[in-house]
Amino acid sequence: MVLIKIxxxxxxxxxxxxxxxxxVDIFSTPRGLIDLWTPFVSTDVDSTFQAFATVFLSVGxxxxxxxxxxxxxxxxxxxxxxxxxxxxxxxxFLTGQAVNLLAVFGDxxxxxxxxxxxxxxxxxxxxxxxxxxxxxxxxxxVFLGRVVETGTAxxxxxxxxxxxxxxxxxx
Amino acid sequence: xxxxxxQSVNGQSxxxxxxxxxxxxxxACIGCGFNLFGQRVTKEPHYGLAITRCPECGEVAAxxxxxxMSHWVNRVRVILTAVWVVVLVGVFFANTMxxxxxxxxxxxIGSDELGDEIGIAxxxxxxxQTQRALDLQNQTQNESAEGDxxxxxxxxxxxxxxxxxxxAVLNDTNNSTSVTSVSDGITTTVVTRADxxxxxxINGAAAVTYTGSYSYTSITPAWxxxxxxxxxxxxxxxxxxxxxxxxxxxxxxxxxAFASGIFWSVVLLGARRRNVVWIPLVISIVxxxxxxxxxxxxxxxxxxxxxxxxxxxxxxxxxxxxxxxxFAIIGIFLGRKIARFVVLLTLPPRSRVSLSILxxxxxxxxxxxxxx
Numbered sequence: 001m002v003l004i005k006i007x008x009x010x011x012x013x014x015x016x017x018x019x020x021x022x023x024v025d026i027f028s029t030p031r032g033l034i035d036l037w038t039p040f041v042s043t044d045v046d047s048t049f050q051a052f053a054t055v056f057l058s059v060g061x062x063x064x065x066x067x068x069x070x071x072x073x074x075x076x077x078x079x080x081x082x083x084x085x086x087x088x089x090x091x092x093f094l095t096g097q098a099v100n101l102l103a104v105f106g107d108x109x110x111x112x113x114x115x116x117x118x119x120x121x122x123x124x125x126x127x128x129x130x131x132x133x134x135x136x137x138x139x140x141x142v143f144l145g146r147v148v149e150t151g152t153a154x155x156x157x158x159x160x161x162x163x164x165x166x167x168x169x170x171x
Numbered sequence: 172x173x174x175x176x177x178q179s180v181n182g183q184s185x186x187x188x189x190x191x192x193x194x195x196x197x198x199a200c201i202g203c204g205f206n207l208f209g210q211r212v213t214k215e216p217h218y219g220l221a222i223t224r225c226p227e228c229g230e231v232a233a234x235x236x237x238x239x240m241s242h243w244v245n246r247v248r249v250i251l252t253a254v255w256v257v258v259l260v261g262v263f264f265a266n267t268m269x270x271x272x273x274x275x276x277x278x279x280i281g282s283d284e285l286g287d288e289i290g291i292a293x294x295x296x297x298x299x300q301t302q303r304a305l306d307l308q309n310q311t312q313n314e315s316a317e318g319d320x321x322x323x324x325x326x327x328x329x330x331x332x333x334x335x336x337x338x339a340v341l342n343d344t345n346n347s348t349s350v351t352s353v354s355d356g357i358t359t360t361v362v363t364r365a366d367x368x369x370x371x372x373i374n375g376a377a378a379v380t381y382t383g384s385y386s387y388t389s390i391t392p393a394w395x396x397x398x399x400x401x402x403x404x405x406x407x408x409x410x411x412x413x414x415x416x417x418x419x420x421x422x423x424x425x426x427x428a429f430a431s432g433i434f435w436s437v438v439l440l441g442a443r444r445r446n447v448v449w450i451p452l453v454i455s456i457v458x459x460x461x462x463x464x465x466x467x468x469x470x471x472x473x474x475x476x477x478x479x480x481x482x483x484x485x486x487x488x489x490x491x492x493x494x495x496x497x498f499a500i501i502g503i504f505l506g507r508k509i510a511r512f513v514v515l516l517t518l519p520p521r522s523r524v525s526l527s528i529l530x531x532x533x534x535x536x537x538x539x540x541x542x543x
Contacts, residue, residue: 002526005517071519080516099419108415 005068012061012081016130017088019054023126024119026050032118034125058130062137063144070145074138082131089127093120194223194234202230259438263450266431270458270495273424274488278466279476281417282483283386286476288412290385292402293394293475297378301371304352304359357393376472386476395478409482417487421494428495432502437510440532444503451499455492462488507533 026039026047039051061081069077087094096114103110115123192212200207205227212234215222221234351360360372371378374393406412428451435450466477466484511529518526520540527537 001522002514002517006513069516072516076516095422098422102418102421103415106415106418108418111416 008064008068009080010084012064013084013088015057016061016081016085016127016134017091019057019130020089020123020126022050023054023130024122026054027126028122032122034122054130055133058133059137059140062134063141065134066138066141067145067148070149074142078131078135078138081134086127089123090120198232200225200228200230201232203228207232262434262438263454267454267457267461269427269431270424270454270492271461273420273427273495274458274462274484274491275465277417277420277487277491278462278480278484280420281413281415281487282476282479283416284414285409285412285483286386286474286479287384289390289402289478290388290475292398293388293390294385296394296398297371297373297391300357300359300373300378301361301369304350304361304371307352308350308361357397386474386479388475389472390475390478392472395473399478403482410486413483413486417491420491424491424494425498428498429502432499432504433506433509434502435499436503436506437529440507440528444507447503448500451496451503454499455496459488459492 027034027036029035039047042048042051062078065077065081066074069080093115096110096112099110099112100114194207194210194212196208198207199205202225205225207223207225210223210226212221212223214220215231223232223234224230225232348363349360350363351358353359358374361369362372363369373391376391376393377389378391403409432451435447436444439447439450462484466480507529514523514526514529515538523537530537
């Protein structure tokens with residue numbers, strides 16, 4: 001169960017990383033500005049599909065996270081998801097900086113391609129937007145969690161009744 | 172009145188006699204085999220379980236027993252234990268091989284420039300030997316033309332015996348000329364073909380010319396024997412010729428070592444953490460031995476890059492393994508804390524109980540659930 005939850009969290013973090021990169025591709029203009037409207041009403045089916053998929057997947061991730069960390073407060077689940085997602089989203093930059101640091105210590109020239117600061121700021125903005133969508137997704141996640149909880153309670157109620165019946169027969 | 176069956180602690184009876192309480196069937200004591208038929212049944216005070224006590228040896232026999240489990244339960248348990256041990260050995264092997272890979276990669280990167288330098292130095296030396304052989308050939312031919320007594324070195328059929336500072340010339344049937352010279356104990360044979368191309372053999376080993384990369388130049392054993400030490404002296408320190416980009420591998424090494432430290436710390440709960448440190452230490456020693464032996468000198472026809480590896484390996488491998496050791500130790504000492512955090516994060520309170528050993532092993536109590 002621990003591994004399943006860790007893998008699911010990591011998977012959703014990776015998906016979120018992918019969504020951040022996808023958002024940069026479809027929601028940013030060549031000048032580096034953000035256009036959140038055009039992709040949704042574009043005649044290009046791919047852009048429209050990707051725009052809607054980004055929103056639905058983000059909300060879905062929030063929903064699943066809420067259920068996954070149902071035994072904690074909502075913010076714990078959000079933090080458990082967003083920290084690894086943030087780490088993955090900035091991994092290229094962080095790795096590049098780490099190699100640069102090693103290059104300083106080791107006295108060699110780093111040949112790694114590091115995303116520019118402007119690019120990272122743009123990614124950060126989209127990460128923030130997707131985080132908001134994830135938090136929004138946690139609201140329907142509460143309803144989903146209650147359904148799961150009710151189902152689990154019903155299952156345990158049935159088991160308890162069966163055990164009680166067996167116990168009565170034994171006596 | 173206190174009977175023999177009842178224990179007394181501080182003069183007080185602890186076992187309470189039960190009503191209608193005698194064993195009415197043959198039942199052997201598990202301690203001495205005495206038949207407990209007719210023995211009195213009492214209730215032990217702690218759990219209230221029905222027990223009887225053997226009058227011969229005093230062994231306590233529980234009245235409530237469960238059917239003996241199948242032998243297969245024990246067999247399956249043994250099999251699972253064996254599989255678990257095999258898995259741990261496999262992980263140890265994989266961990267070692269991962270570190271060997273990291274070390275080998277670092278050595279390859281580190282020796283990149285030095286391999287080229289050695290290849291170039293070797294090529295210069297081969298060219299010098301070739302030129303010297305050709306010069307001796309010219310000198311020998313000039314001497315024979317002047318009527319000197321060189322007949323003893325050049326036979327009638329054109330073949331001869333090369334002596335120090337004297338070349339022997341052989342004209343074969345394929346319109347190629349072979350020159351063999353001996354100088355400083357090195358026998359150099361240069362074959363010049365009709366199209367003008369030459370190939371050189373030094374002490375019987377072909378000196379392959381540039382093939383696109385000096386690192387992949389085959390180094391002749393004669394160079395290793397005669398020039399290698401002079402070359403190392405001329406380097407003025409190997410470290411300055413190592414490509415420092417190998418340090419990039421510190422990053423994956425540290426991540427893998429940290430993860431393996433966490434793994435060993437959590438898996439080897441039976442051992443103290445300072446004893447678990449032996450695992451990465453042993454891995455480091457094994458890897459060091461493996462890598463150094465893998466990059467040994469004096470095997471025939473080594474490439475220049477391989478010769479460079481022999482110089483770089485003893486300097487780079489300890490660095491990589493040092494980083495590995497440091498991060499593995501950090502992983503070992505933080506591993507159980509991380510595991511406890513992950514369990515608290517992912518499991519609801521009821522499910523955490525099955526992993527409570529992560530707390531109890533370190534003398535901690537399983538955290539009580541916090542109500543939302």
